């Protein structure tokens with residue numbers, strides 16, 4: 001199987017590394033290309049046998065699966081570049097939410113899926129969000145599900161749910177680590193605990209909390225109830241969070257959706273231009 005990655009920045013290289021470590025792919029399966037070739041060259045050094053090319057067209061030609069790992073606004077130029085060599089039996093995957101499946105299906109003959117990974121996939125953990133286009137066949141779903149299962153938990157979603165799901169699964173590690181960082185900053189400043197110790201405690205606490213929620217059968221509410229002993233300290237802390245976090249998460253969802261809508265509008269214009277130029 002030939003699997004191509006166009007864009008070997010943060011996520012492209014992370015996915016390649018994770019698939020190789022899991023054994024789901026071997027270096028000889030992988031063809032990688034990046035706008036600035038040194039990133040792809042570094043990958044080839046790190047994973048002997050991995051193929052790099054300096055041409056997106058060559059990388060895409062004849063590939064069974066093509067992961068497009070570029071930023072949303074780079075999609076139109078990549079699609080324009082490779083569309084002539086794409087065929088109906090190939091699977092083209094967008095890893096970014098504002099590129100709608102329909103936008104790609106309008107321009108290319110291939111089967112299209114959107115799979116939004118998460119940095120957590122680099123430690124074979126966390127979810128990957130899978131949205132399948134109308135040309136994806138049951139056997140394609142099985143293949144993609146198998147591949148993504150090797151690096152985390154694939155969850156099939158509707159495309160309308162992608163933004164909010166990606167906020168939680170993909171942006172979440174940044175949001176949660178920001179909250180933990182603020183907490184640790186206060187802890188070190190106010191109590192003298194070392195940053196290192198506080199960070200280990202926080203990280204272990206996150207892993208354990210995740211396990212309780214996934215394997216331990218706890219709901220979020222049950223966790224709070226079990227930990228907040230009546231008359232104890234946790235209840236006092238929860239009361240502060242309840243009053244101070246009011247409105248924070250609605251605002252967070254509002255800004256991520258606003259940015260998504262901006263990217264979507266720009267992409268609609270660029271993709272329409274490509275379609276019109278093709279007709280004209």
Ligand SMILES: NC(=O)C1=CN([C@@H]2O[C@H](COP(=O)(O)OP(=O)(O)OC[C@H]3O[C@@H](n4cnc5c(N)ncnc54)[C@H](O)[C@@H]3O)[C@@H](O)[C@H]2O)C=CC1
Pocket residue numbers: 006007008009010011012033034035036039056069070071072074077078095096097116117118119170171
């Ligand atoms: N960083 C994250 O945790 C997640 C990112 N994503 C999505 O992944 C996509 C990529 O994000 P990152 O990897 O973080 O960005 P990045 O900037 O690290 O990587 C993008 C790469 O694409 C390359 N590139 C740009 N145009 C190209 C072209 N025409 N041909 C070949 N290569 C080209 C760039 O040189 C760069 O190396 C984004 O659309 C983002 O929404 C999705 C889930 C999680």
Ligand SMILES: O=C(O)[C@@H]1CCC=N1
Pocket residue numbers: 166170171
């Ligand atoms: O910040 C971003 O745009 C990407 C999308 C999901 C995670 N990171």
